[in-house]
Amino acid sequence: MRSNLLALLTSGGVPPDWSTLLLTILLTPAVAVGLVTLTRTRRYAEAVTVASVLLVVVQTLALVAGVILDGQFSALGGFLYLDAFGALILIPIAAVGFVAALYSVSYMGLQFERGVVDDKHIARYYQGFNSFVLTMLLVPLANNMGLMWVAIEATTLVSVFLIMLYTNQGAIEAAWKYLMVATVGLSLALFGIVLFSYSNTSISPAVASSGSGLDWTSMAADARLLDPGIVKIAFVFVLVGLGTKAGLAPMHTWLPDAHGEAPTPVSALLSGVLLNCAIYGVLRFYIIAQGALGVALPSELMVILGLLSMGVAAASIYFQKDMKRMLAFSSVEHMGIVSLAVGFGGFVGLFAGLLHIINHAVAKPLMFFASGTVSQRYETKVMKEIKGVIKTMPITGAFMLVGGLAVAGMPPFNIFLSEFLVTTSGFGGGQFFAASLMILLLVVVFAGFLRHLVPMIFGSAKGPGISVAADVRSGGHEELLAVLPMAVLVTLVVLLGFYLPQPLQTLIRDAVQVFGQGAPAR
């Protein structure tokens, strides 16, 4: 693996072989699962996991460079495939995976020292963590949509496994609901995917005999020829099915439970990364559907689901009591915004939607990390019982303030930028009602967030009913491995608010082009 990378970096004039990287990036976490299983000691499992995700980050950067330079490439006879859109989804998996691995060392370490989990749990946790990264990496790399489905279903199973690491009643309830709802949803999605494949194979015997009927590239190439009647049903199936997994209302019911009860680093991955993988699946089929049906019907469906998600989330955030559930509902809101942005469409809408995926993936894990550290210190997730974080833990408090304002859509942070672009595209595309409603809901969310955030951060820590646990390990000072991941994310949240690096801009631009592939001329 390493020699491969070195060869890549030193290849000089020879065009590098990107497709090998598609395999090694999947192999890295798989090897890590094996290593963790073999040794089962805590320190070793932590080191292996951090190293493995770091390698994934390096390979992701190389793949992104490859996509920017060469467009797209495939491996295993077209089974795996990466283009700009896939590469864009790959970035948060690697980046958030890395900071979550670092944060895990601190968070799970403290849980271990407090006796919440034991050695066996820790080994299981890191096995699950690496498997989770592996299955998520497979989603944007799969060209065969059946394989993508298998990968998404596998993410459900692995994350259920991670949630039920804690054996309390809440975790079991959340894991059960998540497993049942997500699996039924995904079954529905598979019906849709098979219908897409059927309409693809039925138009051309060549596709049928080569067995590439499930390949996204083959479907996208034929998009205009597909039977609109079948594609319409198929897209609705996929939208409802994968939309369940992406947390779009009204199929979001499992999400606040699962995200709220998971171990905090896993919550960050579920919210910041896994939801992207699911919405990525929806959008891949959206591209084909708009080719077959024209853009009107699919985009209308996306706008409706987007507004519904924002509405449900706004109400739930305003009246929320539990910190992590509030963050989970905020994820429903942001997936709604992505859906809305794609529905508004046009270059600006699509650009804003894809940028929003990245922005949310940076800001939400930051909030989960901060809330995890805070709830470990205060030993509660109930927001009323958390006061004066800025005094008890100044660094985490400051990060939480920045993250909270960013997630709520306050300028000059990154989320404001993409939300602003989304509304612009809405008004620009003549969707006045939807865009106005979106602004209204954003205001409600903003008010809801401030209502909860201000007392938590600035309130008096000495009030009745507030108990700050004596920090077992560090006697009050904040631990480096908990603060460092947040610091990385805070930097990105602030930086991306006013400056988009050129490579990222190019990548998103190229990804928007992917949407044009199957689209009729506007």
Added chain:
Amino acid sequence: MQVPLPTLLTLTAVALLLSTFGVVVRRGFAGWLSAYRYQSVILAGSAAVIAYETGFWEIYVAAVLTLVVKAVIIPRLLVRVTESVRDEFKIEANPFVSIRLSLLISALLVALSYGLIRETLSSASLGVFAVAYLPVSLSLFFIGLFVMVSRRMALNQVVGLLVIENGLFLFTTALTQGVSLIIEVGILADILVGVMISALLLLRMSQTFDSFDIASLENLKDD
């Protein structure tokens, strides 16, 4: 004796529906499992018929895998895991919807499936297998879903999910003569791991809540 193909297709379709009704009318876990086992055997048989007629060897493999995983491994696994659980947790004494009404609703769902397929896919020129099996596969999906939401026992939700997955396999095989074998294996692996994880969760549930009643799973909510 040579049985003509349309007769064979109709017979297997009817047998599949009957086994699904078996899941609906039984009250006990052993009953559901044996109905599910019959269903999986017939499902493997249907796949073998499609394989024989179309000559794709991959479908034979998928049929054998279905037989082994769904008719042998999964039922055994579920029986093993629930051995330690008290018998009263394995019986659906008081479902949300009575058994008699459930049967009626299931019959309506079958009618709905036939109607839906006729309405939506008539434009496409469906193959002979699709005509025979698609409505059945949709029925399995609907009835599986109905079983999941109309019963109290968490075990029922697992069985409902398995019935849905059987419907999915039938749908895939009948409509597109099976997605590629690798994907088929992947799907089966997902199902197997899914059953293991739900079995683990069931065990935890019986220890933590001392019940399989899903009414005890309603503590997480926003108020």
